[in-house]
Amino acid sequence: xEQKSIGSTKMHVYTAFATHPSHLRFENQEKNETVILFLxxxxxxxxxxxxxxxxxxxxxxxxxxxxxxxxxxxxxxPVGYVIIGTIFWYIASFGLVFSKFVYWFFNIFIVTNxxxxxxxxVNLLYKDVSETQLSRVQDISYQTRxxxxxMFDYGDVTIQTAGEVPNFAFEIVPKPSQVVDIISDNAKVKxxxxx
Amino acid sequence: xxxxxxxxxxWMIIKTLSIVGLSLYAIYAGIIVRQEQLMSKVLAESTxxxxxxxxxxxLIASLAIIVLAFILL
Numbered sequence: 001x002e003q004k005s006i007g008s009t010k011m012h013v014y015t016a017f018a019t020h021p022s023h024l025r026f027e028n029q030e031k032n033e034t035v036i037l038f039l040x041x042x043x044x045x046x047x048x049x050x051x052x053x054x055x056x057x058x059x060x061x062x063x064x065x066x067x068x069x070x071x072x073x074x075x076x077x078p079v080g081y082v083i084i085g086t087i088f089w090y091i092a093s094f095g096l097v098f099s100k101f102v103y104w105f106f107n108i109f110i111v112t113n114x115x116x117x118x119x120x121x122v123n124l125l126y127k128d129v130s131e132t133q134l135s136r137v138q139d140i141s142y143q144t145r146x147x148x149x150x151m152f153d154y155g156d157v158t159i160q161t162a163g164e165v166p167n168f169a170f171e172i173v174p175k176p177s178q179v180v181d182i183i184s185d186n187a188k189v190k191x192x193x194x195x
Numbered sequence: 196x197x198x199x200x201x202x203x204x205x206w207m208i209i210k211t212l213s214i215v216g217l218s219l220y221a222i223y224a225g226i227i228v229r230q231e232q233l234m235s236k237v238l239a240e241s242t243x244x245x246x247x248x249x250x251x252x253x254l255i256a257s258l259a260i261i262v263l264a265f266i267l268l
Contacts, residue, residue, distance in 0.1 A: 013242045023241040078206075080267035084213065084260065091256050092220065098249060099227055105246055106234040121234055129237070 009038075013105070016040040017174040019182065026110060026117070027129075037111035037182050041104060041172045042154035049100045056093035060086050109170045111183055113190070116159065118168055132161045132168065134190040140183055142176035159183065210268045217261045224250075224257035 009018035018024075018038040026035075064086065071077060103121060110117040116137070120128040137159055144155035155176035159168035173179060231250045235243050 011240050011242050013245050015242070021240070025239040027237040078268075081209075081213070084217075084264050084267060087260055087263070088217065088220070091253070091260060095220070095224060095227070095253055095257075098253060102227065102231060102234070102246060102250070106238060108238060119237060121230075123230075127233075127237070 011038075014043060016043055017178075026119075029112075030114065033112045033114050035110055035112050036186055037109075037179065039109040039111075039170060039173045039179065040107065042152065042174045044148065044152050044154060045172055046101065046104055049097050053093060053097035056096070057090070060089055064089075109173065111186065113186065116168060116183065118170070130168070132159075134183075134187045135194050136161045137183065137187040138162055140180050140187075142180050144176060157183075210264075213268060214261065214264055217257070217264055221254070221257040221261060224254040228254050 008020040008022045009015070011018060011021050011024060015021070016039065019036065021035055021038045024035050024038060029035075064082075068077060068082065106119070106121045108119050110119070111134075113134070115131050115133050117129065117131040122128065139160040140157070142155050142157045144150055144153075149155050152174075153176075154172055154174050157168075157170040157173055157176050157179050159170075160166065161168065170176075170179065228250045231247055235247065
């Protein structure tokens with residue numbers, strides 16, 4: 001039987017907020033280091049791309065016949081081009097939306113019992129990983145702006161540290177008030193341990 | 196050159212450009228797979244296999260359409 005730690009969250013493809021996530025490992029994770037909080041940007045950031053994907057999906061049904069009809073008055077388009085064009089349109093539409101999803105999936109914030117890590121993948125050649133020790137956290141705050149942010153409970157969390165990276169910004173993350181609570185509680189515990 | 200010959204030549208150019216375009220897209224699909232592999236080295240989680248499978252399906256579809264283009268165009 002699979003064992004689950006107390007209060008752990010089961011991870012899904014769409015998980016954007018998880019406390020004590022199960023089956024999660026990251027690069028350079030220490031032996032005694034456990035993940036307390038796992039964050040991605042709120043799912044709402046994917047909504048515009050989902051809408052674009054839905055629009056792209058219906059284009060061949062409505063726009064393609066019109067375009068073909070217009071062009072066909074002067075040139076006869078072989079049926080092979082219509083078939084290849086339509087299939088390619090669907091593959092490329094999927095590719096566009098999927099690549100955006102991949103960036104969302106791998107741009108993460110992790111809080112462990114030792115440190116805070118922000119992993120950003122910009123492209124194949126550029127990866128930005130910044131981290132700071134929990135004991136270096138000086139000030140932590142969050143902002144929720146607008147109707148949607150209030151409705152869907154997301155916002156920006158800003159962490160000021162005494163480290164080389166002066167500020168950490170977790171942008172458009174879900175449950176920002178809980179994020180602040182969890183980080184400040186664990187920072188206090190870490191500080192107590194060190195003293 | 197007759198009008199017919201010009202038309203055949205024109206479609207040959209369009210076919211070549213289409214296949215070049217599809218090949219470039221397949222390279223892009225390959226880059227997404229590679230990117231996913233690199234990213235999963237940094238973050239290993241249980242749901243990552245779904246993303247890997249989708250990236251592979253996308254790459255296979257991109258390659259399959261090149262074969263289909265050779266047959267149909």
